[in-house]
Each structure stands twice: as C-alpha cells, then as structure tokens.
Amino acid sequence: MSTATSEPALAVTDLTVAFGRGAARSVAVDGVSFSVPEGGSFGLVGESGSGKSTVLRAIAGLVPAEAGRISVMGRTLGPTRDMVFYSTVQMVFQDPYASLHPRHTVDRTLAEPARLHRKPDIERRIEEALEQVGLGHGFRFRYPHQLSGGQRQRVAIARALMLEPKILLLDEPTSALDVSVQAEVLNLLDDLRRERGLTYLLVSHDLAVVAHMCSTVAVMRGGRVLETLSAETMRDATPAHRYTQDLLTASQGYREDS
Amino acid sequence: MSEALLRVEDLWVRFAKPTGGVVEAVRGISFEVGRERIGIVGESGSGKSMTGRSILRLVRPPGQVTAKQMAFLGTDLMAASERRMRQIRGNRISMVMQDPKFSLNPVMTVGRQIAEAYRLHTGAPSGEAARKTLEMLEAVQIRDPERVAKLYPHEVSGGMGQRIMIAMMLAPDPELLIADEPTSALDVTVQLSVLRIMDRLVRDRGMGLIFISHDLNLVATFCDRILIMYAGRIVETCRADALMEAQHPYTRGLLSALPRLEDGQRRLSALQRDPAWREAPSVDGYL
Amino acid sequence: MPVDPVPVDPVPVDPVPVDARAEAEAKGWRAWLTAEAPQSRLQARAGQAWIGWLAFSANPLAMIGAAIIVALVLMAALAPVLATHDPLAQDLQARLTPPGEGGYLLGSDELGRDIWSRIVHGASITLFIVALVAATAPLIGLLVGTVAGYLGGWADVVLMRVTDVFLAFPRLVLALAFVAALGAGIENAILAITLTAWPPYARIARAETITIRNADYIAAIRLQGAGPLRIITGHIWPQCMSSIIIRVTLDMAGVILTAAGLGFLGLGAQPPTPEWGAMISAGRKFILDHWWVATMPGLAIFIVSLGFNLLGDGLRDVLDPKAQGR
Numbered sequence: 001m002s003t004a005t006s007e008p009a010l011a012v013t014d015l016t017v018a019f020g021r022g023a024a025r026s027v028a029v030d031g032v033s034f035s036v037p038e039g040g041s042f043g044l045v046g047e048s049g050s051g052k053s054t055v056l057r058a059i060a061g062l063v064p065a066e067a068g069r070i071s072v073m074g075r076t077l078g079p080t081r082d083m084v085f086y087s088t089v090q091m092v093f094q095d096p097y098a099s100l101h102p103r104h105t106v107d108r109t110l111a112e113p114a115r116l117h118r119k120p121d122i123e124r125r126i127e128e129a130l131e132q133v134g135l136g137h138g139f140r141f142r143y144p145h146q147l148s149g150g151q152r153q154r155v156a157i158a159r160a161l162m163l164e165p166k167i168l169l170l171d172e173p174t175s176a177l178d179v180s181v182q183a184e185v186l187n188l189l190d191d192l193r194r195e196r197g198l199t200y201l202l203v204s205h206d207l208a209v210v211a212h213m214c215s216t217v218a219v220m221r222g223g224r225v226l227e228t229l230s231a232e233t234m235r236d237a238t239p240a241h242r243y244t245q246d247l248l249t250a251s252q253g254y255r256e257d258s
Numbered sequence: 259m260s261e262a263l264l265r266v267e268d269l270w271v272r273f274a275k276p277t278g279g280v281v282e283a284v285r286g287i288s289f290e291v292g293r294e295r296i297g298i299v300g301e302s303g304s305g306k307s308m309t310g311r312s313i314l315r316l317v318r319p320p321g322q323v324t325a326k327q328m329a330f331l332g333t334d335l336m337a338a339s340e341r342r343m344r345q346i347r348g349n350r351i352s353m354v355m356q357d358p359k360f361s362l363n364p365v366m367t368v369g370r371q372i373a374e375a376y377r378l379h380t381g382a383p384s385g386e387a388a389r390k391t392l393e394m395l396e397a398v399q400i401r402d403p404e405r406v407a408k409l410y411p412h413e414v415s416g417g418m419g420q421r422i423m424i425a426m427m428l429a430p431d432p433e434l435l436i437a438d439e440p441t442s443a444l445d446v447t448v449q450l451s452v453l454r455i456m457d458r459l460v461r462d463r464g465m466g467l468i469f470i471s472h473d474l475n476l477v478a479t480f481c482d483r484i485l486i487m488y489a490g491r492i493v494e495t496c497r498a499d500a501l502m503e504a505q506h507p508y509t510r511g512l513l514s515a516l517p518r519l520e521d522g523q524r525r526l527s528a529l530q531r532d533p534a535w536r537e538a539p540s541v542d543g544y545l
Numbered sequence: 546m547p548v549d550p551v552p553v554d555p556v557p558v559d560p561v562p563v564d565a566r567a568e569a570e571a572k573g574w575r576a577w578l579t580a581e582a583p584q585s586r587l588q589a590r591a592g593q594a595w596i597g598w599l600a601f602s603a604n605p606l607a608m609i610g611a612a613i614i615v616a617l618v619l620m621a622a623l624a625p626v627l628a629t630h631d632p633l634a635q636d637l638q639a640r641l642t643p644p645g646e647g648g649y650l651l652g653s654d655e656l657g658r659d660i661w662s663r664i665v666h667g668a669s670i671t672l673f674i675v676a677l678v679a680a681t682a683p684l685i686g687l688l689v690g691t692v693a694g695y696l697g698g699w700a701d702v703v704l705m706r707v708t709d710v711f712l713a714f715p716r717l718v719l720a721l722a723f724v725a726a727l728g729a730g731i732e733n734a735i736l737a738i739t740l741t742a743w744p745p746y747a748r749i750a751r752a753e754t755i756t757i758r759n760a761d762y763i764a765a766i767r768l769q770g771a772g773p774l775r776i777i778t779g780h781i782w783p784q785c786m787s788s789i790i791i792r793v794t795l796d797m798a799g800v801i802l803t804a805a806g807l808g809f810l811g812l813g814a815q816p817p818t819p820e821w822g823a824m825i826s827a828g829r830k831f832i833l834d835h836w837w838v839a840t841m842p843g844l845a846i847f848i849v850s851l852g853f854n855l856l857g858d859g860l861r862d863v864l865d866p867k868a869q870g871r
Contacts, residue, residue: 180301
C-alpha cells in the first residue's frame with residue numbers, strides 16, 4: 001500500500017465483468033482500462049448497453065468483477081469492499097426518485113452513513129451537508145415525496161458527502177432532471193469538486209454534459225473503450241473514431257439528411 | 259400554412275387534490291395546429307403532456323378538462339360522445355407515447371397488434387390488414403418485416419419497439435399525430451433515425467404533428483413552430499429556427515442553462531424564476 | 546461557501562426560526578401537522594400520519610370497518626357493563642327463549658344462558674385470538690421472507706421449502722393436528738393458528754424483498770458499509786410493512802373463522818367459555834327449531850370479519866407506497 005501523490009486516485013486495468021454462465025454468459029465490460037488523477041474528472045460516455053454504468057458498479061463492488069485490477073488511492077481492491085473504501089468512494093445514482101428510501105426522512109438518510117462509521121457530531125454534520133448542497137434546515141425533516149427531483153438529487157449528493165469521500169462515482173446524475181435543474185446540479189458538483197478537491201468519475205449518455213464536466217472522456221461501445229479523448233478534441237469535433245463522430249453529430253440535434 | 263386541423267381555445271385541466279384544493283395543470287391555453295410539425299416544450303409539470311392527452315380526452319378523473327372550443331376538422335371534441343371519440347382516437351388522431359414497453363401488449367405478436375389496430379379502425383379484411391402491416395413495418399425501415407411481425411414486444415429493442423408503435427399508429431392514416439416524448443427513452447443515434455422516419459411519414463401524408471418534448475435542441479431542429487409552456491400556460495411561441503432569438507426570459511434562461519459542446523466548461527447560468535411568469539396571460543399559439 | 550441561491554420549489558418556503566414549533570402551534574395544530582418544512586422527527590412523522598388519516602377517513606367503507614373494530618374493542622372492555630346477565634349463569638326454566646322475550650335480548654341457549662351476554666363476553670376471547678395471531682404470525686413471516694429474499698442462494702432455498710411444506714397443508718387440518726398433539730384449549734388453538742398462518746406472509750415479504758433489494762436506495766446504503774442485518778431491518782422491513790399490514794387485516798376474518806372452526810370442532814376454547822365458534826357448535830343441534838342459538842354468534846363473527854375486511858381495503862388505499870408521494 002502506497003500513498004505517493006503521483007499515484008492516480010482511481011486506476012482500472014483490464015476490467016472485465018460478465019453476467020451469467022455457459023451459453024447465457026454475456027460480457028458487459030470487456031477489458032476496460034483508464035485512470036483518473038487525484039482532483040481530476042473523468043467521463044465515460046456511451047449508449048445504453050455500452051457497459052458504462054457496469055464499470056461504475058464494479059468499482060463500487062455492487063457487481064463482481066471477473067478479471068482486472070481496480071486500485072483506489074494506490075491501494076488495490078480485493079473482491080470485497082471494506083469500511084475504508086466506503087469512506088473514500090461514494091456514489092450518486094441516476095434516478096433521484098429511486099435512490100432515496102421513500103419512508104426515511106432526509107434526516108435519517110443523512111444520519112445513517114455517519115452512524116455506520118461512528119462519526120462524532122452527527123447533528124452538526126447533517127446541518128453542514130444540507131447547507132453545502134444548497135438546502136437549508138427546512139428540508140431536514142421532509143420525506144422524499146415532499147421534495148422535487150432536483151432537491152432529491154441534492155439530498156443524494158449530501159448523503160454521498162457525509163463520509164467526506166475523496167472520490168465520487170456519478171451515474172448519470174442529471175439525466176432524470178429538467179434542463180434548468182440540471183444546470184444547478186452540475187454547478188453544485190463543479191463547486192464541490194473545486195472546494196474539496198474531489199475526484200469524479202462521471203457516466204453519462206449526454207456528450208455535452210460530459211464535455212462540460214470532464215477534462216478527459218472515454219467513449220464506450222459494446223463493453224469496450226473505443227477511444228479516450230480530451231474535452232478539447234471533443235469540442236473541436238476531431239475524434240479519431242467514426243462512432244464518436246456520429247455521437248457528436250447526433251448530439252447537435254435533428255438533421256434531415258444522412 | 260394552410261387551414262387549421264385542430265383549434266383549441268382556452269383549455270384548462272384541473273385536478274382535485276385528496277387533501278383539498280385544486281391543482282391546475284393547464285391554465286387556459288389556446289393554439290391551432292395545421293399540417294405542420296408543432297413542438298410543445300416545457301419542463302416537467304409545465305402541463306405539456308396534459309395538453310396532448312386532453313386533445314384525445316384521455317385525462318382520467320379526478321382530472322377535469324374544460325375548453326371554450328376544441329375543434330378537429332369541424333368535429334367538436336369537447337361535445338363528442340365517448341363512442342365518437344373512440345372512432346377518432348387512433349383513426350384520425352393518433353398518439354405515440356414515451357415508452358413502447360408500456361404501450362404494446364406483451365402477449366401478442368407485434369404484427370398481430372398492428373393488423374388488429376388497423377382492422378379496428380378501417381374494418382378492412384384480414385388479408386388486407388396483413389399486407390398493410392408489412393407495408394407499415396417497411397415504411398418505418400424495419401429490414402425484415404415478415405420476421406419482425408412474428409416477434410413479441412419483449413423480443414425487440416427500444417428503438418425498434420418505438421418504430422413499431424409508430425407503424426401501428428400511422429397504419430390507419432390519421433390526420434394528426436400526437437407524439438409525447440417519443441424518443442426520450444432511446445439512445446441519441448437511434449433517436450434520430452426514429453425521428454427521421456416519423457418526419458418522412460408525416461410529410462408524405464400531409465399530416466399534422468404535435469411533438470411534445472423537454473429537449474429544446476431537438477424541438478428547435480425538428481419542428482416548424484414551437485409553443486413554450488411554463489406553469490400550465492404558453493409563455494412564448496416562435497418559429498423553430500428562430501428559437502435562439504427567443505425573447506421571453508424563461509426561454510432564454512432554459513437556453514443558457516443547457517450545457518453546449520462548443521462552450522467549454524464555463525459555468526452554467528442557473529434559471530432564476532420570476533413569479534410574474536406564472537401570472538402573465540397565456541400567449542395564443544394560433545397559426 | 547458559495548452555493549447557488551437555488552432550491553427550486555413550487556411552494557416557497559419561509560425561512561423558519563429554530564423554535565418554530567411553538568409559533569406554528571399558535572397557528573393551530575393543523576398547520577403544524579401540514580407544515581411544508583417540519584422542524585423535528587416527531588413533526589415529520591405526525592404529519593405523515595395525519596395525511597394518512599385524511600386519506601383513510603375519506604373512505605366511508607373503511608371508516609365503517611374501523612368503527613366495527615372499535616366497537617368490538619369497547620365491547621370487550623365494557624363487557625361487565627354491557628352484559629345483562631352472567632354469561633355462565635344457567636336457568637333451565639328459561640332455556641331456548643326466543644330473542645326479545647323474558648329479558649333475553651338475543652334469546653337464551655339450551656342451558657338458559659343469555660346469548661347477548663355470552664357474545665359480549667366472547668368478544669374479549671375473539672380479540673385475544675386476533676391480537677396474538679396478528680402480533681406473531683406476520684413477524685415470523687416477515688423475518689423468514691425478508692431473510693430468504695435478501696440473502697438468496699441456499700438460505701432462500703431452505704427457508705422457502707420449509708414455507709412450502711407449511712403451505713402444502715390445508716390450514717384447518719394442520720391446526721387440528723397441532724391441537725391434537727398439544728391438547729385442546731384456547732392457547733394451543735392460537736399457537737396452532739399462528740404456526741399455520743405465517744407462510745403467506747413469508748411469501749409476500751420475499752416477493753417484495755426481491756424487488757426492493759435491487760433498488761438504488763439499497764445499493765446506496767450498501768455503499769455506506771451497512772451489513773445485511775441493518776439493511777433488512779432498517780430498510781427492507783419498512784417497505785414490506787404496508788403490504789403485510791394490509792394482508793394481516795384481510796386475514797383476520799380467516800383467523801376468526803379458523804378459531805371458530807376449532808371451537809366448533811371442540812378443539813378450541815372449552816365449555817363453558819363463551820367462545821363464538823363453540824357457541825355455534827352448541828347451537829347447531831337446535832338450528833331448525835331454535836334458529837337464534839346458532840345464528841346470533843354467527844352474525845357476530847360475520848360482522849367482525851366484515852369489519853376487518855373493510856378496514857383492510859381502506860388501509861390498502863392509505864398504505865400502498867405506489868399510491869403515495871409523486
């Protein structure tokens with residue numbers, strides 16, 4: 001275990017994830033490698049079934065990796081995750097309507113991680129976390145159904161921040177939100193990264209969102225990374241791969257030809 | 259543009275809450291639809307979907323629809339009997355919903371569903387319906403229509419499912435198609451091919467299209483005319499190619515909240531909502 | 546800390562002072578209950594309960610069901626006051642008196658005991674059976690079902706096959722076997738009913754758990770390091786509760802009938818205890834000439850069963866999580 005600063009915050013090497021056995025075996029992620037420097041922001045784009053979300057879930061330990069190596073802050077992960085991992089890496093899910101327990105108040109949702117990790121000053125932490133995501137005390141004792149989609153996603157972000165993690169895994173954090181709310185949440189995520197020196201791994205199907213948030217982007221298709229390119233290359237629309245070009249064109253809206 | 263297919267005047271949709279009080283989903287909007295592609299854009303809760311549904315009188319109780327006028331080619335949709343509405347639905351006005359998984363019957367092959375829908379509306383014999391089914395599947399660019407017609411809905415992909423829905427909805431040659439977020443569940447590349455098919459069919463047949471969406475970019479590039487809805491009212495209407503020059507602060511706010519590839523990582527401007535927008539009178543969306 | 550001045554909310558929330566509770570109370574408890582921004586756990590919970598009550602009380606049939614159950618509880622509590630006779634006192638002179646005659650409100654039975662008084666005193670026995678079964682069977686079912694559903698694999702196979710074995714027996718026959726083994730009596734009847742009543746709850750809880758365990762909010766709590774025990778009790782149970790509670794109230798009619806059936810067969814409450822099933826059993830000999838002896842306790846069972854069914858339907862409307870929120 002080493003903690004040298006030159007180590008990337010998150011490194012994934014030849015990650016393979018497969019579901020099912022025998023004839024029913026299907027490979028969702030096929031030899032994916034990338035690394036994210038500390039304080040960096042890395043994007044994974046692709047269409048549904050490209051395996052981008054599965055990469056995230058494999059890192060989080062929610063699905064088992066079949067092969068490959070994942071290391072976090074220089075420490076290679078085994079097949080099971082421990083409390084140190086959970087306090088270093090947290091995740092924000094796609095659908096804020098599904099990621100908060102419908103029968104728990106915001107207060108309970110935020111208190112739970114702190115209690116699990118035996119953190120002191122839970123009261124203060126909850127108030128601070130709410131403050132940070134732009135929700136006041138007035139939201140603390142509400143149930144999810146009393147919140148709008150954007151407010152729920154703020155609560156989910158606050159929950160992820162309760163353990164003061166270093167790395168956030170963001171799984172399409174704004175795709176269920178309206179445009180104006182998406183802008184607010186993206187700005188919030190930007191601010192948090194700058195202030196806390198967080199490292200982001202963002203998964204999205206929306207190229208504009210990824211280009212906005214990330215400096216480096218990997219394009220995935222059929223479980224593989226087709227190419228890794230910088231945000232500038234994406235902006236200039238000069239990718240090496242034809243598929244990436246198609247995605248870029250498609251994201252510009254409808255055209256009658258082609 | 260020619261005469262209006264549909265004219266809606268002062269449409270309201272209200273819901274009584276169980277805890278008392280009334281929610282007004284649509285608050286007195288007026289618009290016309292010609293043989294054109296009209297886009298209704300807005301955020302969730304703006305009333306755009308309710309508008310689409312109330313045209314076909316598909317709003318369920320406790321929802322209540324009222325309008326001064328809702329006329330479709332001379333038929334008063336507000337006064338029409340439920341029987342008359344059933345003849346209009348699907349036959350003369352069709353609707354495509356967001357998720358084909360919920361709109362297709364899971365225990366019937368797609369071919370049979372298209373054929374039955376066609377026969378129901380036209381009374382055609384089964385031989386003709388079968389022929390029409392294959393023709394429609396071909397029209398939505400499904401490569402092997404004979405094979406696909408024998409598949410069940412769970413055996414087709416999302417994009418193909420949505421194309422099948424469109425084939426089914428367009429088989430009886432309706433004059434107006436209402437598409438409520440028809441492609442938001444699809445991947446971008448698939449989305450565009452589905453839109454292209456829909457676009458071509460609508461043009462070739464001279465149909466009217468109401469395209470309901472939250473995606474400004476898409477509506478601006480796909481439609482002819484746009485109604486922008488906010489809090490149950492139309493705040494602005496414009497030609498689609500002039501959307502970027504829109505005047506209303508809400509429309510402008512939405513446009514600048516959108517991350518754009520070419521803008522780099524500048525901070526997105528958050529939309530500041532003005533309570534006065536809610537109260538401003540609804541803009542007419544007449545031709 | 547620079548944060549966007551956002552929270553987009555359809556309803557503007559006033560900045561509330563910390564000690565807003567007293568202030569809100571000045572506006573009345575109704576305002577406190579329906580506050581958009583509750584200030585404490587208690588208020589949040591009370592507010593939820595209040596909304597539930599509003600929905601429940603808007604359903605007239607459910608209210609009738611609740612009224613019947615409340616009446617049953619009152620009847621059991623006030624039995625000494627409501628009863629016009631000693632339920633065990635015999636008067637052979639006045640045996641089989643028709644209803645309304647000789648001071649016997651619902652008539653008298655073959656030993657001249659007042660049927661009304663016996664029904665009133667029997668209410669507490671019925672309540673006792675219902676309460677004990679309702680408190681134990683769902684708990685066993687919930688435990689077995691959620692553990693099987695959440696853990697999956699071998700635990701699931703073993704637990705669910707055991708459940709299947711219990712489900713494969715007709716309930717009354719299994720209860721009969723238990724009572725025969727344990728000896729007749731009201732306690733053993735309850736035990737037998739409980740042992741035969743839990744498998745359906747295990748089934749429901751397992752089915753619910755299997756859908757819940759893949760939810761994002763369970764993934765989120767796993768990512769915070771929570772173990773299976775915490776996830777099952779703290780996160781899965783609250784989600785299963787509503788369907789279990791609904792099922793329990795709907796099942797209560799069946800429990801009463803099973804208890805009555807055991808009583809009828811002479812394996813439940815023993816004479817002279819005024820248990821309703823046993824009363825019907827005793828009255829069946831006279832059903833043709835003296836209809837009231839069996840009919841009156843039968844009516845009592847019918848009304849209470851109906852009450853529980855109506856209540857269950859009403860609760861379904863209130864507790865169904867799919868109907869809530871959004």
